Amino acid sequence: MTDGSPVEWFTKPRRTHLMDAFLLDLMLVSLIAAAVGPADESESPSSSKSISSTNLVARWPDARARCVPASLKEVEIGGFLGERIDQNLDSVMAGLDSAIPRGFEARARGEDPPPETRRLAADSDLYKWLEGASYVFARTEDERLGLEIDRIADLILKCQQEDGYINTQVPPKSRFDPKVNHDLYIAGHFFEAAVAHARATGRKDLLDAACRWADYLISEYERGNPYYETVGSREHPEYELGFLRLGRAAKRPEYVEMACALARCATVGPMVRDIHAGAGKLHAVRTGYLLTGMAELYLETGEEDMVEHLSSLWKEIRSTRTYVTGAVGSHGERISETPFDLPPSREGEDHRHLGETCACVSMIMFAWRMHAITGESECFDAIERALYNHYLGAISLDNLGNFYYNPLHVVGDLSRKTDHGHRPLCARCRLPEIHSTACCMPNAWRFFGALPEYVFSCDSDGIFVNLYTLSTIRHTLPDGRLVHLSIDTQYPWEGTVRFRFLGKQPTSFCLRLRIPEWCHEATWTADSAGPEALPGGRYKSVERTWEPGETSTLSLPMAPRVIVPDPRNKAVSNTAVLARGPMVYCLEKEDVEEPVETASVSLSPERLRSAIQEEWQGDLLGGIYTLQVPGNIGTPSRPAQLKMIPFYTRANRSQDSRWIVFLPLR
Numbered sequence: 001m002t003d004g005s006p007v008e009w010f011t012k013p014r015r016t017h018l019m020d021a022f023l024l025d026l027m028l029v030s031l032i033a034a035a036v037g038p039a040d041e042s043e044s045p046s047s048s049k050s051i052s053s054t055n056l057v058a059r060w061p062d063a064r065a066r067c068v069p070a071s072l073k074e075v076e077i078g079g080f081l082g083e084r085i086d087q088n089l090d091s092v093m094a095g096l097d098s099a100i101p102r103g104f105e106a107r108a109r110g111e112d113p114p115p116e117t118r119r120l121a122a123d124s125d126l127y128k129w130l131e132g133a134s135y136v137f138a139r140t141e142d143e144r145l146g147l148e149i150d151r152i153a154d155l156i157l158k159c160q161q162e163d164g165y166i167n168t169q170v171p172p173k174s175r176f177d178p179k180v181n182h183d184l185y186i187a188g189h190f191f192e193a194a195v196a197h198a199r200a201t202g203r204k205d206l207l208d209a210a211c212r213w214a215d216y217l218i219s220e221y222e223r224g225n226p227y228y229e230t231v232g233s234r235e236h237p238e239y240e241l242g243f244l245r246l247g248r249a250a251k252r253p254e255y256v257e258m259a260c261a262l263a264r265c266a267t268v269g270p271m272v273r274d275i276h277a278g279a280g281k282l283h284a285v286r287t288g289y290l291l292t293g294m295a296e297l298y299l300e301t302g303e304e305d306m307v308e309h310l311s312s313l314w315k316e317i318r319s320t321r322t323y324v325t326g327a328v329g330s331h332g333e334r335i336s337e338t339p340f341d342l343p344p345s346r347e348g349e350d351h352r353h354l355g356e357t358c359a360c361v362s363m364i365m366f367a368w369r370m371h372a373i374t375g376e377s378e379c380f381d382a383i384e385r386a387l388y389n390h391y392l393g394a395i396s397l398d399n400l401g402n403f404y405y406n407p408l409h410v411v412g413d414l415s416r417k418t419d420h421g422h423r424p425l426c427a428r429c430r431l432p433e434i435h436s437t438a439c440c441m442p443n444a445w446r447f448f449g450a451l452p453e454y455v456f457s458c459d460s461d462g463i464f465v466n467l468y469t470l471s472t473i474r475h476t477l478p479d480g481r482l483v484h485l486s487i488d489t490q491y492p493w494e495g496t497v498r499f500r501f502l503g504k505q506p507t508s509f510c511l512r513l514r515i516p517e518w519c520h521e522a523t524w525t526a527d528s529a530g531p532e533a534l535p536g537g538r539y540k541s542v543e544r545t546w547e548p549g550e551t552s553t554l555s556l557p558m559a560p561r562v563i564v565p566d567p568r569n570k571a572v573s574n575t576a577v578l579a580r581g582p583m584v585y586c587l588e589k590e591d592v593e594e595p596v597e598t599a600s601v602s603l604s605p606e607r608l609r610s611a612i613q614e615e616w617q618g619d620l621l622g623g624i625y626t627l628q629v630p631g632n633i634g635t636p637s638r639p640a641q642l643k644m645i646p647f648y649t650r651a652n653r654s655q656d657s658r659w660i661v662f663l664p665l666r
Contacts, residue, residue, distance in 0.1 A: 043457070056138050056199050058368070059248065059298040060375040066375030067464055069368075070456035072139055077452045079470030080492060084392065087399040088448035089140055092133050094400055095445065096148060098126045098434040101155070106157040120437045121182040122237070123168055126152065127189035128442030134193070134200035135449025146201075153197060153206050156190075164212030166190065176220070176227035179233040181279055183227070184262070187213055188242025195249040196446075210246050214255055232265030234279050237286045240293030244300060260303060263294050266426050270312045272321060273337040282337065284329030287437075288362025295369035307373065314370050317363070319374035320489050324563060324577050324661065325393065325584050325647055326386025327355030328363050340568040344409035344662055347538050352417060352425060355406035357394040357440040360386050361447050364574055368454060371466070373584070375459075377539050380466040381517045383454065386458030387467075388492060388582045393648035395444055397622055403651075404443045408586075408661040411597040427655040462510035464539065468497050468556075483509050492581045493554035493616070493625060501546040510544065512539040516582065519556045526552040556581070560612040560627055562605045565662070575662035576605055578627055578644055580614065585627055585644040588651075589658040592642065594634040599642055600664040601631040621649040631663065 058069040103117035194210035247255025267276035298307035320339035371379035404420035421436035422429040457464035468491040487551040517537035558581040627644040
């Protein structure tokens with residue numbers, strides 16, 4: 001990228017310490033006008049008019065997209081999801097007290113990085129921090145965070161070498177080290193961070209630095225550096241997405257071509273067992289990132305080999321390799337080659353490694369792109385399940401702690417077991433402490449930063465409501481129609497969702513409401529008509545002229561449910577899982593007097609369903625519905641009321657918890 005190359009049209013002027021109130025107000029007015037005005041030209045040269053061109057995260061062109069996410073600048077998010085998104089600011093700031101920035105700080109001073117920075121792909125953790133921090137800053141304009149973003153950006157620039165290469169671990173490690181195989185992975189995360197930074201702050205220096213690094217990597221590829229000969233079987237995918245996003249932002253099509261070339265180095269076929277994405281065949285995180293990159297490369301380029309197998313792989317992963325909580329990865333960090341091989345823990349081993357948090361992020365990212373390609377509600381059914389159970393369950397209620405792995409069955413003696421080096425296995429690693437490989441918490445920072453763009457999607461006809469939370473959207477369709485809509489709900493605890501059209505004049509548009517697959521008795525009631533019953537697992541399309549102030553209501557009954565595992569999953573045969581709404585429940589040590597592994601239920605699933613009692617407890621774990629279940633516990637077994645809590649809230653009351661999700665039926 002030359003000095004005259006443009007940064008995206010909507011980027012915000014860099015905040016300076018001396019910016020006066022007038023200029024700040026003017027800047028904010030300009031941003032609001034950009035967010036709600038007519039869509040501008042996409043940054044993709046191949047696209048004409050873009051449905052939504054102000055996205056910070058999801059800026060793929062709409063030429064091949066069934067729908068595109070609404071911009072972070074077009075939506076306001078509150079309620080349950082909004083609270084978790086807001087907490088991300090404190091978590092991002094707390095991350096700076098960890099070891100994550102210290103390698104760059106040392107190199108910038110001309111010193112060797114301290115021992116605590118010598119982690120696998122350590123530089124990528126700061127790049128993920130910067131990407132997430134940029135999204136948070138774009139939403140909040142927090143002054144403290146803005147100053148820290150400037151500081152971190154300057155540190156990175158000081159660490160860049162003349163040819164564009166950056167790696168604080170070199171020396172003692174060497175460039176393109178085949179024993180490490182993360183050179184491209186680290187670069188890819190920097191490229192994504194540089195794009196996010198430019199969009200959020202208006203600074204272009206990191207974008208220029210990313211282009212210099214990309215040019216160096218391409219020059220090494222073209223001269224035949226042997227490192228690239230094993231990229232498909234050894235490196236850690238994500239660089240595909242990094243090159244793509246940088247090429248789109250910097251208007252450098254050769255970077256997109258490089259992304260395609262690198263994606264083609266991996267092995268992808270029609271079935272899960274055919275995938276070989278980097279070291280460790282079927283490594284869950286690498287698989288998810290590769291498929292995410294291929295999906296977005298298809299959206300960008302239309303290359304058919306990028307999308308050829310995605311549909312079959314998506315359906316197979318979702319239906320045969322995914323846990324009831326949305327977790328993926330059942331053998332260490334690897335997806336099993338065998339369908340329905342989903343043990344709830346790694347019994348008999350010194351660890352309980354399954355369901356890595358980063359794997360959840362990568363699969364949510366993949367599902368998001370599949371939703372853009374297909375517009376199918378099943379994509380957000382999968383995202384919702386993973387988000388409310390696995391992902392929020394990995395992160396502590398205050399967003400300051402995280403699990404690396406997320407087993408569904410944690411019992412017995414844990415003295416020899418760790419969560420990727422952190423002890424005890426049953427307690428989250430809390431900032432400023434980080435795991436020995438610290439990828440999961442930095443991934444949380446960028447995921448929560450991007451989450452506002454998941455809530456709504458758009459096409460030329462109207463709006464898709466993908467996730468339900470207190471929110472508003474103000475989006476202008478390509479022909480100038482303004483969709484200004486508010487959503488009032490206590491979801492995921494209550495199933496009533498109220499919509500109000502806030503536009504000042506009658507407006508025709510299509511509102512598509514995702515009816516979750518778990519809900520079989522949904523109803524839709526409009527001002528002018530009686531209730532309409534709706535099936536689950538699809539979008540309800542409401543295409544009409546909306547009058548100012550008009551309201552309507554979606555009802556999603558949340559009676560407790562009993563989920564019987566697929567009989568092909570032998571590891572959990574003759575068990576049941578309890579759920580309410582999108583939430584999966586577990587039995588935790590704190591709520592019983594005997595070991596949780598001695599609990600069971602003697603009712604059939606049908607009788608159990610009608611026997612469950614639900615209770616709102618506002619002073620417990622931030623406010624939750626508990627489920628009271630008639631069962632048995634202890635040795636010998638005796639009748640007991642089993643108090644179940646949402647899986648995502650486990651391990652927030654003690655440092656020595658135990659829990660089970662699958663209740664034996666005896």
